[in-house]
Amino acid sequence: MKVLIINSSPRLDGNSSILINEIEKVFKENEIEYETIAIGNKNIRGCVACNYCGDNGKCVFNDDVNKANAILKESNGLILVSPVYYASPNGTLISFLDRLFYSANYDLRMKVGASFSVARRAGATSSVDVLNKYFTISGMPIASGDYWNNAYGAKKGEIKNDLEGLRNARVVARRMIFLMKAINDGKEKYGNLLNDEEREWTNFIK
Numbered sequence: 001m002k003v004l005i006i007n008s009s010p011r012l013d014g015n016s017s018i019l020i021n022e023i024e025k026v027f028k029e030n031e032i033e034y035e036t037i038a039i040g041n042k043n044i045r046g047c048v049a050c051n052y053c054g055d056n057g058k059c060v061f062n063d064d065v066n067k068a069n070a071i072l073k074e075s076n077g078l079i080l081v082s083p084v085y086y087a088s089p090n091g092t093l094i095s096f097l098d099r100l101f102y103s104a105n106y107d108l109r110m111k112v113g114a115s116f117s118v119a120r121r122a123g124a125t126s127s128v129d130v131l132n133k134y135f136t137i138s139g140m141p142i143a144s145g146d147y148w149n150n151a152y153g154a155k156k157g158e159i160k161n162d163l164e165g166l167r168n169a170r171v172v173a174r175r176m177i178f179l180m181k182a183i184n185d186g187k188e189k190y191g192n193l194l195n196d197e198e199r200e201w202t203n204f205i206k
Helices: 014-027 051-054 064-073 091-103 124-136 165-195
Strands: 002-007 033-038 078-084 114-119 150-152
Touching: 002 014, 002 064, 014 033, 014 078, 014 114, 014 124, 014 165, 051 091, 064 091, 078 091, 078 124, 078 165, 091 124, 114 124, 114 165, 124 150, 150 165
Parallel strands: 002 033, 002 078, 078 114, 114 150
Antiparallel strands: none
16 A cells, blocks of 8 residues: 655645644554655646647656656555645645646546645635545545544644644544555455446537
């Protein structure tokens, strides 16, 4: 079992990293392999719809998106963690995910997803809603916790006072492990249910 974790905060060792550390502890305790990629200080540009990835299986811009693409292909789960700026995930993560999901030319179905937002006050749940859309369009089950996947803190380290938020991150990590293992076992017995019907592309302007 392996999980790819994306941290889009530009603040190294900030509140997002502290939340991720709680998740990583759970993975270590349960012998789950994981790899964390920090993209907050990287120059990640947006998708230009060139369709290079359609023929080559990777993005034309050779940066951490292609690195994550290769890791995600071999992973059972994906965790996204973003700070909140204007009631949504930060722009770096959106640009990253647009290109990552568009260029992934392999089956994402049944890879387990989980997203978290870290905010000073507002916009936390709307940010998670945006991130979860990447999972739901790709046939990826979402690991949920006992509350919305939000944690709070403004200054570095303040998230440590959000005991409920950090606990929920650990709960989500454990439930993600359960889902990944259950899905792995279930594929052998019920894999035929993943033989989807042929897709009907419907254009609403005709």
